[in-house]
Amino acid sequence: MVKISRRDFIKNGLTLGAAGFFLNNSLLVQGQGEKRMIVIASSNGLKATEKAMELLRQGYDPLDAVIAGVNIVEEDPEDTSVGYGGLPNEEGEVELDASVMHGPTHNAGAVAALKGIKTPSKVAKLVMERCDHALLVGEGALKFARAHGFKEENLLTDKAREIWLRWKETLSDRDNWFPPKSEKLPAEVRSFVESYGTINCLALDSHGNLAGVTTTSGLAFKLPGRVGDSPIIGAGLYVDNDVGAAGSTGRGEANILNCGSFQVVSFMAQGFSPEEACLKTLEKIVQKTKFQPHLLQSDGLPRFGLNFYAINKKGEFGSASMWSGAYYAVHDGRENKLREAAYLFKRKK
Numbered sequence: 001m002v003k004i005s006r007r008d009f010i011k012n013g014l015t016l017g018a019a020g021f022f023l024n025n026s027l028l029v030q031g032q033g034e035k036r037m038i039v040i041a042s043s044n045g046l047k048a049t050e051k052a053m054e055l056l057r058q059g060y061d062p063l064d065a066v067i068a069g070v071n072i073v074e075e076d077p078e079d080t081s082v083g084y085g086g087l088p089n090e091e092g093e094v095e096l097d098a099s100v101m102h103g104p105t106h107n108a109g110a111v112a113a114l115k116g117i118k119t120p121s122k123v124a125k126l127v128m129e130r131c132d133h134a135l136l137v138g139e140g141a142l143k144f145a146r147a148h149g150f151k152e153e154n155l156l157t158d159k160a161r162e163i164w165l166r167w168k169e170t171l172s173d174r175d176n177w178f179p180p181k182s183e184k185l186p187a188e189v190r191s192f193v194e195s196y197g198t199i200n201c202l203a204l205d206s207h208g209n210l211a212g213v214t215t216t217s218g219l220a221f222k223l224p225g226r227v228g229d230s231p232i233i234g235a236g237l238y239v240d241n242d243v244g245a246a247g248s249t250g251r252g253e254a255n256i257l258n259c260g261s262f263q264v265v266s267f268m269a270q271g272f273s274p275e276e277a278c279l280k281t282l283e284k285i286v287q288k289t290k291f292q293p294h295l296l297q298s299d300g301l302p303r304f305g306l307n308f309y310a311i312n313k314k315g316e317f318g319s320a321s322m323w324s325g326a327y328y329a330v331h332d333g334r335e336n337k338l339r340e341a342a343y344l345f346k347r348k349k
């Protein structure tokens with residue numbers, strides 16, 4: 001199946017035989033049974049979408065493709081929200097969460113609160129393939145990773161440690177930590193408090209098979225042992241090979257309480273487009289949040305951010321964010337670029 005956007009159709013002045021038809025703003029042209037490959041990711045995932053598409057083109061399984069893609073971000077010391085270099089928990093230790101899901105076998109694996117391993121997504125895949133469990137946490141996850149030959153490393157980079165230290169020094173004026181010397185630092189550090197960041201990456205291969213991965217260092221300065229939505233199948237990631245795939249970044253707690261990614265896929269199964277499914281899921285979450293006043297601003301809108309990403313079986317894709325101004329990465333087989341996500345609420349300037 002070759003998919004050509006309406007704009008390209010007009011621009012190229014393409015003429016169509018009886019096999020072409022419009023669907024959801026896209027023109028579908030019947031090909032030789034081959035489906036268009038798509039890779040999408042959160043906004044920090046352009047390198048991941050590039051890599052995953054390269055591997056899909058070489059015929060790799062879509063799960064191997066997306067894992068290889070996110071490994072680039074997991075291993076990047078400059079990304080303070082994922083893997084090596086991620087911001088630590090409140091005690092200064094980096095704890096990582098990740099999940100993978102493989103559409104063709106409807107199988108999944110995940111790890112949570114894993115310390116010392118740069119690429120938790122690879123461990124999550126081994127949980128799926130090499131043991132009879134779906135989720136391993138903490139010490140057990142680390143022992144499992146060691147058994148499979150993973151090298152333990154200190155994941156706390158100087159950059160992440162310094163951010164954590166400033167946070168700690170500005171927490172209270174009633175403890176024994178003096179405030180940081182520089183006046184400028186506290187404000188800069190404040191932006192990291194309650195800061196989220198994760199990479200989700202989803203792929204559809206040329207056979208129509210789907211897979212996804214979500215990996216993160218979670219909420220910065222979290223309580224030790226806190227597990228977010230990323231390793232929870234149905235919340236941070238869900239794939240139904242007959243319908244579509246969805247993943248999430250943002251406030252994990254809100255997502256866990258609403259099984260967000262499962263909900264997105266369910267909406268797609270009801271016929272909603274990926275973007276509509278993401279928006280409807282966010283609406284539902286907002287509705288349920290009214291029971292938690294501490295999560296609401298004075299105008300009643302949510303005090304947090306949440307983003308969903310989705311692809312359906314037909315190769316349509318979309319993303320929606322709680323607040324305006326969000327982007328997501330898309331490789332549609334022709335170009336790899338950030339696109340603007342749909343949103344529920346317009347952010348006040």
Ligand code: ASP
Nearest residue numbers: 196197198218228250252
């Ligand atoms: N969803 C992740 C978590 O709650 C964090 C994030 O996406 O920024 O752990």
